[in-house]
Amino acid sequence: MEQKVLAAPAVAMSAGGCSSGGCGSSPDGTTSKLAHLPEHIRAKVHNHPCFSEEAHHHYARMHVAVAPACNIQCHYCNRKYDCSNESRPGVVSELLTPEQAVKKTLAVAAEIPQMTVLGIAGPGDPLANPERTLTTFRELSEKAPDIKLCVSTNGLALPELVDEICQHNIDHVTITINCVDPEIGAQIYPWIFWNNRRIKGVKAARILIEQQQKGLEMLCDRGVLVKVNSVMIPGVNDEHLKEVSRVVKAKGAFLHNVMPLIAEPEHGTFYGLMGQRGPSNEELQALQDECAGDMAMMRHCRQCRADAVGMLGEDRGAEFTLEKIAGMEIDYAAAMQRRAEVHAAIEANRTAQQQSRSETFIPLTSLKRPPKPAAATAPQAGTAPRPVLMAVATRGGGLINEHFGHARELLVYEAAAPNGVEHVDVRFIGARKVDLYCSGGDTCGDAETALAKTIRMLAGCEAVLCSKIGFEPWGELEAAGITPNGEHAMEPIEEAVAALYREMVADGRLDAAPLTAAQHATLSA
Amino acid sequence: MAYQIIEGCVNCWACEPLCPSQAIHAAEPHFLIDPSVCTECDGDYADPQCASICPIEGVILNALGAPVNPPGSLTGIPPERIAEARAQIQAR
Numbered sequence: 001m002e003q004k005v006l007a008a009p010a011v012a013m014s015a016g017g018c019s020s021g022g023c024g025s026s027p028d029g030t031t032s033k034l035a036h037l038p039e040h041i042r043a044k045v046h047n048h049p050c051f052s053e054e055a056h057h058h059y060a061r062m063h064v065a066v067a068p069a070c071n072i073q074c075h076y077c078n079r080k081y082d083c084s085n086e087s088r089p090g091v092v093s094e095l096l097t098p099e100q101a102v103k104k105t106l107a108v109a110a111e112i113p114q115m116t117v118l119g120i121a122g123p124g125d126p127l128a129n130p131e132r133t134l135t136t137f138r139e140l141s142e143k144a145p146d147i148k149l150c151v152s153t154n155g156l157a158l159p160e161l162v163d164e165i166c167q168h169n170i171d172h173v174t175i176t177i178n179c180v181d182p183e184i185g186a187q188i189y190p191w192i193f194w195n196n197r198r199i200k201g202v203k204a205a206r207i208l209i210e211q212q213q214k215g216l217e218m219l220c221d222r223g224v225l226v227k228v229n230s231v232m233i234p235g236v237n238d239e240h241l242k243e244v245s246r247v248v249k250a251k252g253a254f255l256h257n258v259m260p261l262i263a264e265p266e267h268g269t270f271y272g273l274m275g276q277r278g279p280s281n282e283e284l285q286a287l288q289d290e291c292a293g294d295m296a297m298m299r300h301c302r303q304c305r306a307d308a309v310g311m312l313g314e315d316r317g318a319e320f321t322l323e324k325i326a327g328m329e330i331d332y333a334a335a336m337q338r339r340a341e342v343h344a345a346i347e348a349n350r351t352a353q354q355q356s357r358s359e360t361f362i363p364l365t366s367l368k369r370p371p372k373p374a375a376a377t378a379p380q381a382g383t384a385p386r387p388v389l390m391a392v393a394t395r396g397g398g399l400i401n402e403h404f405g406h407a408r409e410l411l412v413y414e415a416a417a418p419n420g421v422e423h424v425d426v427r428f429i430g431a432r433k434v435d436l437y438c439s440g441g442d443t444c445g446d447a448e449t450a451l452a453k454t455i456r457m458l459a460g461c462e463a464v465l466c467s468k469i470g471f472e473p474w475g476e477l478e479a480a481g482i483t484p485n486g487e488h489a490m491e492p493i494e495e496a497v498a499a500l501y502r503e504m505v506a507d508g509r510l511d512a513a514p515l516t517a518a519q520h521a522t523l524s525a
Numbered sequence: 526m527a528y529q530i531i532e533g534c535v536n537c538w539a540c541e542p543l544c545p546s547q548a549i550h551a552a553e554p555h556f557l558i559d560p561s562v563c564t565e566c567d568g569d570y571a572d573p574q575c576a577s578i579c580p581i582e583g584v585i586l587n588a589l590g591a592p593v594n595p596p597g598s599l600t601g602i603p604p605e606r607i608a609e610a611r612a613q614i615q616a617r
Contacts, residue, residue, distance in 0.1 A: 068536070068537040068538050068539075069537050069538045069539035069578075070537070070539065070580060071539070071578065073580055073599060073600065075600075075601070079535060079537065079580040079581060080535055080581065095536075124537060124539070128539070129538065131542075190599065190600065190601050191599065193539075193577060193578040196543075196570050196571075196572065196574060196577065197571070197572050197577055198572070198577040198578065265610045265613065265614060266614050268607075270600050270601055270602050273602050273606050273607060273610050274602065274606065
């Protein structure tokens with residue numbers, strides 16, 4: 001089994017970790033972030049869309065909702081919720097048995113060959129449903145050996161299940177760790193179920209934290225790749241997450257994913273109803289940058305549903321309902337053949353893109369930059385042009401290939417050239433959802449038009465790169481200080497961002513300071 | 526003497542494997558406790574297991590018909606705040 005191969009290098013990983021330069025403060029995509037890792041670890045994440053930013057342009061994932069029970073309560077979760085317009089963790093439309101989940105996975109794998117990863121993420125806690133979760137994994141590891149298996153958990157039941165996880169070939173585990181301080185934990189978790197009792201308050205948080213940390217250590221000891229998810233809750237754990245990042249990295253976590261709290265009254269969660277706000281894009285980015293000093297950061301997470309299907313940022317779950325998969329006949333041997341061909345084509349394409357990129361860019365692993373939200377600062381003294389944020393419309397493949405009006409999300413990149421425009425440094429900042437979490441009817445949302453909302457989501461960006469754009473949005477974007485650009489259609493994203501940045505420098509557009517948030521709000525109002 | 530699951534249960538399966546008497550079964554529209562089998566965990570556990578893991582307030586009743594987890598007791602959300610928010614959302 002793979003775990004045996006990994007046992008030794010895991011030590012090297014936790015010891016070397018991200019300290020060997022580049023990682024975190026190094027800005028570019030995952031390619032350089034992963035450069036310091038042993039080859040077989042890189043191989044494990046190379047086609048994993050949730051563990052590798054670069055891979056998420058090319059490969060898809062799916063979650064099967066087999067795990068309804070939970071053993072804790074989080075203040076950002078409402079156990080009653082199921083709305084098809086909602087896109088956030090813990091929400092599903094259809095609970096599956098392990099048998100149904102296996103069939104659905106095979107159907108999706110055959111239909112969407114770029115799907116490489118099957119995760120179990122809920123809607124409860126997968127490890128609070130060990131039988132359903134592990135049965136699904138066992139069956140899939142036999143029937144679909146070409147699919148990577150992942151699980152995410154709150155960690156409470158993790159230590160007792162670590163050995164079984166390893167037996168089932170699950171080599172990517174995500175633990176949600178929001179705190180390492182029980183006093184803070186008590187403000188996030190109202191109760192846990194532990195040793196046959198419901199336990200509340202600081203005592204409950206202390207037990208949960210102990211279990212999470214123990215589980216993390218046990219997994220890292222066994223060579224399992226661990227990603228830590230943290231929900232950023234302003235005023236509750238935002239400052240504290242820097243310490244969390246330090247602690248989990250020291251224990252060998254591979255990647256830290258700081259996600260924004262999603263809280264609206266209509267979600268019916270404690271935070272949503274009690275007026276706890278989520279962070280702004282700027283606050284999130286600033287915290288991610290600060291944590292990045294300590295370890296590899298994930299910025300491309302889309303906080304997907306526990307039954308999501310497809311590329312990150314898209315959900316094709318409706319094509320694979322129980323009703324629809326019931327009628328599907330799957331020849332998995334044939335599907336596996338085709339999948340291998342598709343994966344080979346994707347890899348050939350990625351290699352070509354990387355080669356053309358290495359001709360354009362210097363290796364970013366060698367760059368060090370202070371972790372600060374560079375785009376928000378004033379123009380720097382000297383010759384270096386100021387950094388610029390740009391939004392990109394893509395439908396996958398790492399290209400500028402989506403129509404602005406069809407994009408359901410826009411990816412934000414920062415271009416900078418601290419050493420002159422010969423070396424443009426492009427880094428991924430994050431995804432901004434265009435139809436923010438809910439596209440439902442009159443009952444949710446407000447009267448703001450979709451375009452105005454999109455423009456508001458793009459605060460801080462100075463350009464939008466897309467394959468095409470309509471006349472009306474063109475005008476409104478320009479009026480809001482964001483330049484639309486369709487001239488780099490079908491080009492690789494990072495090359496296009498760098499090229500446009502050079503054009504902006506050459507045109508003298510960066511001589512003026514960027515708009516402040518207040519100016520942006522006025523213009524886009 | 527027996528506990529009872531009522532409307533509002535979200536069928537999350539959390540209680541079912543915990544019941545020491547196997548008194549709980551999946552049913553439509555929601556899970557049910559067989560009152561002839563339920564022992565209220567007497568002799569097995571200090572606390573009734575179903576009511577100790579159930580995440581939904583008000584859906585498990587004790588033998589007196591009173592909710593074991595009354596509104597606000599699990600989520601910490603005051604019931605009046607839920608009513609208020611519902612009115613605000615509907616008024617949009």
